[in-house]
Structures are given as C-alpha cells and as structure tokens.
Amino acid sequence: MNISVDKVTGSVPVRVLRLDGDLDASTFEQLIDAGRKAVDAGAHDILIDLRKVPFMGSSGLVAFHTIALLLAGEEPPDLDGGWNAHHALQRSVEAGLQTHLQILGPQASVRKALERTGMTRFVPVHDDEAAAIAAFV
Amino acid sequence: MTATRLLQLPEARREDLRAIRGFVADAARSMGADDTITEDLIQAVDESATNILRHGYRDLPGRIEVAVERSGHDLIVALRDDAPPFDPTAFAVQDLDAPLEGRRPGGFGIHLTRSCVDRVTHAQRTPAGNELTLIRHLEPPTQERPT
Numbered sequence: 001m002n003i004s005v006d007k008v009t010g011s012v013p014v015r016v017l018r019l020d021g022d023l024d025a026s027t028f029e030q031l032i033d034a035g036r037k038a039v040d041a042g043a044h045d046i047l048i049d050l051r052k053v054p055f056m057g058s059s060g061l062v063a064f065h066t067i068a069l070l071l072a073g074e075e076p077p078d079l080d081g082g083w084n085a086h087h088a089l090q091r092s093v094e095a096g097l098q099t100h101l102q103i104l105g106p107q108a109s110v111r112k113a114l115e116r117t118g119m120t121r122f123v124p125v126h127d128d129e130a131a132a133i134a135a136f137v
Numbered sequence: 138m139t140a141t142r143l144l145q146l147p148e149a150r151r152e153d154l155r156a157i158r159g160f161v162a163d164a165a166r167s168m169g170a171d172d173t174i175t176e177d178l179i180q181a182v183d184e185s186a187t188n189i190l191r192h193g194y195r196d197l198p199g200r201i202e203v204a205v206e207r208s209g210h211d212l213i214v215a216l217r218d219d220a221p222p223f224d225p226t227a228f229a230v231q232d233l234d235a236p237l238e239g240r241r242p243g244g245f246g247i248h249l250t251r252s253c254v255d256r257v258t259h260a261q262r263t264p265a266g267n268e269l270t271l272i273r274h275l276e277p278p279t280q281e282r283p284t
Binding site for chain 1: 152154155176179180183184190191249253
C-alpha cells in the first residue's frame with residue numbers, strides 16, 4: 001500500500017492521507033505510522049482518502065481508532081494485545097462520533113465493512129472531498 | 138459437489154493475505170458466486186486467516202490450507218492450520234446496540250466474519266490444529282443478513 005500526504009486548508013488545516021492499495025493486517029501499521037507522523041508534526045485534523053482502497057480488513061478499523069486516539073492526545077492500546085485493541089475500539093464506537101478523523105470515498109465493500117462494525121458511528125464518512133474538508137471546523 | 142479448489146501455504150505470513158483473497162475470489166466466481174457473495178467470502182476468509190496468523194501462530198510463519206467447494210446451493214470454505222486450539226465461534230455474537238455490561242468480549246474480525254457468511258463452525262484437528270468452516274448460501278437469504 002502506498003500513502004501520500006497532502007495539506008489542505010478549509011476552516012482549519014487538514015492533513016489528507018491518500019491510500020492506494022489494500023488495507024489489511026499486512027499494511028495497517030503503515031497507516032498508523034503515517035497518522036502518528038502527522039500528529040507529531042502538529043496535525044489536529046486528518047482525512048483518510050479510501051477511494052483507491054479496494055479491500056479493508058478489520059485491521060483497518062484498528063488503524064482508524066489508533067489515529068483518532070492520537071489526535072485526541074490519548075495513548076492507543078498495544079496492538080500486540082490483540083483483543084484489547086478491539087475492545088478499546090468497541091468502547092470508542094459506543095462513545096459516539098468524533099470529528100478530528102474523517103473518511104473519504106470508501107468503495108462499496110469497504111463501506112459495508114465500516115457499516116457492519118458500527119464504525120460509521122465513530123468516524124464521519126464522506127463521498128465528496130470538498131464536503132469532507134468543510135466538515136472539519 | 139464440485140471439485141475442491143485448494144491453496145496450500147506451508148509458511149503463511151501476513152503478506153500472504155492478498156494471495157489468499159485472490160484465490161478465494163477466483164474459486165468463488167468459478168463456482169457461481171456473484172460479486173456481492175464473492176466480496177463477503179473474501180472478507181470472511183481474510184478475517185479468519187488474519188486471526189490464525191496473529192492469534193494462532195503469533196505472527197510466526199505457519200501452515201494454512203484454504204479449500205473451497207460448492208455443495209448444492211452452498212459455497213463452503215475450510216481453513217486448516219497447525220496452530221494451538223482456537224475456536225472463534227466460542228465468542229458471543231456481537232450486538233452493536235447492546236450495552237457493554239454483561240456482554241462477552243469478541244473482536245470486530247469475528248463479527249465481520251459472522252456477518253458475511255451464513256454459518257461458521259470450528260473443529261479441533263487430530264493430532265493438532267484447527268479447521269474453521271465458512272458456509273455461504275448462493276441463493277438470496279430468506280432473512281435479512283445481520284449488519
């Protein structure tokens with residue numbers, strides 16, 4: 001999977017992580033690393049562009065959750081903890097929507113995975129990039 | 138029953154997940170699955186194989202065998218490994234609307250697997266290992282699939 005990073009400014013500066021390739025257990029740590037670097041560089045808002053991601057496994061959900069926690073200034077769960085990461089994710093999904101991490105353009109099968117796991121209750125999902133950038137306030 | 142399509146990976150690791158998904162896609166389509174069913178099977182097999190690699194083999198290379206066959210109106214995918222016993226079906230069905238209190242733990246991977254197929258069974262193999270079987274009907278479900 002390739003990840004490129006853009007800086008876009010709407011109401012606030014937004015870092016856009018553009019993914020190209022499958023987001024699965026062999027690649028999700030790349031996304032976490034890119035998110036961590038963005039946060040370390042001062043990003044407060046991140047948009048993840050999934051338009052070129054044909055497949056996403058549940059590891060992708062763990063990556064989204066980890067980046068959302070980093071943006072909130074919280075320590076993410078140990079990824080090697082297995083279920084612990086998933087349980088932390090469950091709790092965050094139930095805590096409701098956050099807005100510092102948002103998602104752009106998931107393909108149908110990826111959107112289905114987001115919906116089936118309740119992830120859309122935690123991360124706003126957009127089809128249009130301009131609307132996504134405008135949603136960060 | 139159709140001839141079984143078989144993928145054998147003696148030393149599977151996470152980087153092989155893409156090949157596993159490609160194999161399942163080809164096999165399912167050749168046995169009559171449409172795009173929706175193929176996508177669901179790919180998701181379920183990916184989640185199951187990831188579980189084997191992460192929790193069964195603890196990220197060390199290990200044997201995984203994936204067998205796909207059609208029986209009547211069912212597509213059946215069996216994943217076999219030599220890992221210590223691990224039964225993902227023992228985890229409770231996730232109800233994302235239920236309060237956390239009183240719920241048994243379970244991962245999103247297993248939840249996704251269950252939501253993509255009609256039946257999941259686990260058997261411990263002799264002398265060692267696991268066989269996870271995923272069954273997906275090719276006909277439209279009579280009830281709405283859980284989401």
